[in-house]
Amino acid sequence: MSMATEKKTVGFIGLGIMGLSMAGHILDGGHDLVVFNRTKSKADDLLAKGATWAASPGEVAAVSDIVITIVGYPKDVEEVYLGNGGIVECARPGTILIDMTTSSPELATRIARLAEARGLAALDAPVSGGDVGAKAGNLAIMVGGDEKAYRAAMPIFDLMGGKIVNMGPAGAGQHTKMANQIAIASTMLAVGESLSYAAAAGLDQTALIEVIGTGAAGSFLLNGLGPKMVSGDYAPGFFVHHFVKDLNIALAEAARMRLDLPGLGLAKSLYDKLVADGFGEEGTQALYRLYTQLAEA
Known part of the structure; x- marks a missing residue:
């Protein structure tokens, strides 16, 4: 990691075919990684390499500078962000929330609005490239949301993606x-x-x-x-x-x-x-x- 790249605590929720490789690149990039997944065994390799386990999405959010999610369905996104004890409720002001699930544009705008009301910034940043792109760290990343938060998250995006573009306001990534x-x-x-x-x-x-x-x-x-x-x-x-x-x-x-x-x-x-x-x-x-x-x- 270069001196210009500030070490962050990055929370990562969702260690499936895509997420596991993406989280690994962040850890390899020298950042502290805190993870949660419904099936804990999928985190074993990351934990062996120095990642920290958290017992819930809210616990991930409470200790992270940046929280990344890549889960299954819009209902899963809504639950981890907006449910009781979820990410929006537990994250500290100033935290950047990045949902990389392919999800609903309407939900992305709703999360961004509720996050902003709590002093957080939320980006929707779905990806394309499949497991091959995730493993290679050259995913296409399509971002919607606040430009300042996008720039602040760019060193983390760079670890996972090749082409990374802010396409406009919240929902534009989706x-x-x-x-x-x-x-x-x-x-x-x-x-x-x-x-x-x-x-x-x-x-x-x-x-x-x-x-x-x-x-x-x-x-x-x-x-x-x-x-x-x-x-x-x-x-x-x-x-x-x-x-x-x-x-x-x-x-x-x-x-x-x-x-x-x-x-x-x-x-x-x-x-x-x-x-x-x-x-x-x-x-x-x-x-x-x-x-x-x-x-x-």
């Missing part, structure tokens, strides 16, 4: 993530359909990805997840059931803004089927299962 997920949703359909077409035409799918992946069709999803589709590797980098949660938020926000997004609606219906078929714990590339089922029918 709106940006919704735009991100909408782009992913239809692209996942396109990749699945492209590979399904290639298989039906008798093409080598791996060779197909290698050639079209260097042209205009190339993307992280085709080049990174396409080979996993082809090999039947559906291990989660990002859970299907979490993606469905995101698509529900995006559809609700689109309806509120009177937008008709047919690609988003179609993707949501197909991912719903994947969950109904029992594949919600797999990665988003498991959408290809539906195309292989159609081919076999």
Whole structure:
């Protein structure tokens, strides 16, 4: 850590596929790390490296300069921030609260308003890049909220992310993530359909990805997840059931803004089927299962 980077006590709540790696980068960056997770065993490696355990989100908040959360659903975000004994109630004035969960823009603005009333600053800062980006520390981080708090948190963001942008006031980070997920949703359909077409035409799918992946069709999803589709590797980098949660938020926000997004609606219906078929714990590339089922029918 450079002399210019002030050592902070950073609280981290949510040690899942993404959070565990993100928290590890903060600890490796020389900051004091205080953690909470519903399943304590997921914190074992961090605790062995010097992190401190707290018994609740409120206990994390009470001792931290910056509190970061990356939990499951908007209801979880609301509970850890606004519940009795939660983060907003227990944090000391001047603390910066950063929710990195993909959640509701409306909830982000509500948390920011209630936090400000207690002398706190709250940022919504969802991320994109999956487990690969989390492990590499080069996530895209989309921030909404107070510019001063954003600048103060930048040394911590830098440990976890590559491209970090303040997109506007509270809620703007979540709106940006919704735009991100909408782009992913239809692209996942396109990749699945492209590979399904290639298989039906008798093409080598791996060779197909290698050639079209260097042209205009190339993307992280085709080049990174396409080979996993082809090999039947559906291990989660990002859970299907979490993606469905995101698509529900995006559809609700689109309806509120009177937008008709047919690609988003179609993707949501197909991912719903994947969950109904029992594949919600797999990665988003498991959408290809539906195309292989159609081919076999």
